[in-house]
């Protein structure tokens with residue numbers, strides 16, 4: 001690094017490694033089962049013809065469409081560049097630089113901590129218990145945090161958090177902290193839906209995205225759902241034109257009656273594939289399934305995970321190593337792809353086992 005950049009670099013960033021997104025880690029490959037994307041490439045044509053005007057900060061048609069889909073009011077909805085921007089806005093809006101803290105429960109999604117670090121905010125970690133449930137006593141023992149990030153269904157465990165546990169935390173932090181429930185995978189597990197409880201819990205925030213079940217990761221469109229006072233505060237921090245005109249149009253189309261019906265069909269397909277792949281994988285020598293089925297991926301443990309990963313990468317099959325996360329020794333995460341991709345994944349594992357003679 002040049003002496004000028006190292007002299008000027010924000011001290012909070014000196015030790016930071018940027019988020020190792022699946023796309024940053026591996027750029028090649030033929031089968032991308034490493035970022036929980038959808039295998040479906042839906043056609044969504046746009047009618048935007050004029051680009052000379054700035055878009056609305058919060059395009060009304062898009063806000064209304066998501067409010068209708070999530071069954072909340074329009075003033076409960078903030079549209080962002082992916083759920084990731086929602087995470088960052090919450091931290092920048094509700095935490096004070098070099099003073100405040102957020103709380104996370106690993107193993108979980110990596111961006112909460114990275115966003116906190118880049119914003120000069122401390123992260124307190126209270127790991128999930130061995131069965132991936134919340135350590136309620138451990139969380140309650142933490143003195144002062146401004147935001148509690150919970151992920152349910154959780155990435156990368158595919159498990160739901162217990163409803164009563166979440167309620168307890170919402171009550172415990174009622175006067176001191178926001179409780180953010182990241183529901184990026186809610187469409188794969190519709191039995192819980194916290195968006196309908198915003199009026200009951202004024203400190204509840206729900207994060208949503210079009211990147212997973214809606215098959216629009218490339219669009220960069222997510223939503224933060226909360227009470228109007230929280231949404232109004234976030235509007236102080238958000239960029240003036242975060243949602244480009246074509247993004248708003250495409251997202252609105254995806255949220256139409258036909259768009260939602262297509263999404264549900266595709267979610268069913270992925271659920272069937274998940275059941276099938278889990279069954280086959282669990283019967284392979286040395287492989288053990290971890291976590292749950294509430295999202296679009298499978299977490300599994302395999303002792304020779306490094307060798308297996310290398311073999312898969314060499315054959316263009318990309319999955320994600322989760323073994324650095326607490327409690328996930330030797331764990332890998334495979335996103336459910338198309339039937340053909342899943343079969344190729346399973347075939348490569350058989351080939352690997354035959355070639356290497358390794359079992360655990």
Ligand SMILES: *Cc1c(COP(=O)(O)O)cnc(C)c1O
Nearest residue numbers: 082083084109155184209211222
């Ligand atoms: C993928 C993911 C996100 C990010 O979604 P974007 O809308 O693509 O930014 C947020 N939270 C979790 C838990 C995720 O898995």
